[in-house]
Amino acid sequence: MRSGRALGRVGLGLALAVVLAASQGCTNWQGGVPGFLKNRLKDAMECVDYGVTVTKDPQFSFYLAVVSMTPIGCGKVDGTFYGMGGGDIGAMRIHYEHWGVMAYGREVTGWGNSVWSFPEFDPKKPETMNCQGVGIGGFFTPPFDARPGGRPT
Amino acid sequence: MGLIINANFAQMIDFAAGFMGLDPAGDDGRKYGLWPSEIPGWPCPSGEAAPGEKPATPPKKTEKQASGARDTSSLRAQP
Numbered sequence: 001m002r003s004g005r006a007l008g009r010v011g012l013g014l015a016l017a018v019v020l021a022a023s024q025g026c027t028n029w030q031g032g033v034p035g036f037l038k039n040r041l042k043d044a045m046e047c048v049d050y051g052v053t054v055t056k057d058p059q060f061s062f063y064l065a066v067v068s069m070t071p072i073g074c075g076k077v078d079g080t081f082y083g084m085g086g087g088d089i090g091a092m093r094i095h096y097e098h099w100g101v102m103a104y105g106r107e108v109t110g111w112g113n114s115v116w117s118f119p120e121f122d123p124k125k126p127e128t129m130n131c132q133g134v135g136i137g138g139f140f141t142p143p144f145d146a147r148p149g150g151r152p153t
Numbered sequence: 154m155g156l157i158i159n160a161n162f163a164q165m166i167d168f169a170a171g172f173m174g175l176d177p178a179g180d181d182g183r184k185y186g187l188w189p190s191e192i193p194g195w196p197c198p199s200g201e202a203a204p205g206e207k208p209a210t211p212p213k214k215t216e217k218q219a220s221g222a223r224d225t226s227s228l229r230a231q232p
Contacts, residue, residue: 026197027174028181039181043168046180049159061155067162077155085157087184111184118184130185149163149178149186 042087042116046149051083053094063098067152068134071100071107078123086111086130095123104137 028039061075081094086109093112099105110121110129121128132146133139139151167178167186180186189195 027171027176030182035182040168040171043164043171043178043180046164046178047161047168049157049161051157053155053157055155059155081157083157085159087180116184121184147178147186148188149161149167149180151163153159153161 045084045089046087049083049085051081051085053077053079053081055079061096061098063100065098065100065105065107065134065153068132068138069136069152070102071098071105071134071138072102074099081111088112088114088116090114093120095121095129100135103135104141105134106138107132107134 027036029036031038055077056079059075059077059079061073061077063071063073063075065071076097078095079093080091082091083089085094086092088111092114093110095108095110097106097108108126108129108131110123112120119128123129126145130147130150131143132150133141133143134151164178167176167180170177171181178186179188179192
């Protein structure tokens with residue numbers, strides 16, 4: 001009985017390790033230790049988005065989604081973001097179009113560069129931004145263009 | 154002026170997994186994450202640079218390598 005439980009635990013651990021390892025692959029070591037640490041710094045800054053947006057002309061947005069499950073509100077903003085967001089920190093371009101009606105919603109977010117120098121996003125090209133369906137309906141209906149790590153927020 | 158407050162829970166897991174040599178979000182060296190089918194050379198892709206750097210290019214062959222002798226000078230730390 002005990003050996004069965006132990007075997008079960010080992011199996012569960014192994015399964016978890018395999019799932020994690022096979023989910024996406026290895027950490028990037030290009031650039032050696034500094035490159036590795038830069039990626040970890042970027043990962044750390046991706047954990048939260050916190051700051052203020054400033055636009056030249058008046059724009060409206062009121063949007064809230066708890067763990068991407070209850071999107072409510074709408075808005076479209078194209079301006080400058082000051083703070084930590086999109087894995088970067090400082091002043092950067094921002095574009096977002098969000099809407100939600102609880103069971104279904106959609107989020108389109110483009111983050112510019114401040115510290116890093118990635119290719120700039122283009123609001124006309126969704127592939128250069130982070131687009132995803134939210135809410136129960138958004139999870140299971142097309143277009144399935146969410147990126148790994150984009151949800152839940 | 155507007156206010157943005159957001160927590161990315163999946164990115165927190167990605168951050169912790171990064172120290173274990175894993176990249177569940179597929180975003181190392183990229184602005185946004187990619188799925189395995191979108192990553193060339195998955196599961197251990199090469200040629201991706203650290204954030205803010207130009208993409209890495211393959212090293213050129215030295216005279217020693219061309220003549221068949223092993224040259225270890227260009228070896229880098231690997232996971």
